[in-house]
Amino acid sequence: MLKNAVEHTGDGGTVSIQYHENAIYQEIRIGDSGEGIATKDLPYIFKRFYKGSNAGENSVGIGLAMAQNIVTKQHGDIEVTSQERIGTTFHLNFINESYDKL
Structure with a gap:
């Protein structure tokens, strides 16, 4: 996803990474x-x-499928929001192991 963000953002564009954690x-x-x-x-x-x-x-079309597989195997979810000519955001969510056992 980060590779895609860099490849599809032109000169002067921005790429951001944000992290948020809570009890869940x-x-x-x-x-x-x-x-x-x-x-x-x-x-x-x-x-x-x-x-x-x-x-x-040179795309083969396996990168995002592989990312989804990895995230899912880690008990996570991956979603995307995007608007043409505006940008894309990938959202990865991982449930806390201690919360998942409740």
Whole structure:
């Protein structure tokens, strides 16, 4: 996600990483002011081998699918919000282990 943010944000753009923790979960947000993801691509970006309309020339389409798999295996969730020509933010949430056992 960070790699994608850097690749899809042009000169003068911004990439941000935010972290928040509370008693229930930890959240990581990776955002950019890049080109955004096309609305028609959003439902499919976590599918293996899917390459969106803004995919790079050398894209294989496995990076986001792999990221989702890793996050899910760690009992987390990953979501994305995006607007074309405005930017994209990936939201990763991990439930605290002690809360998950309640």
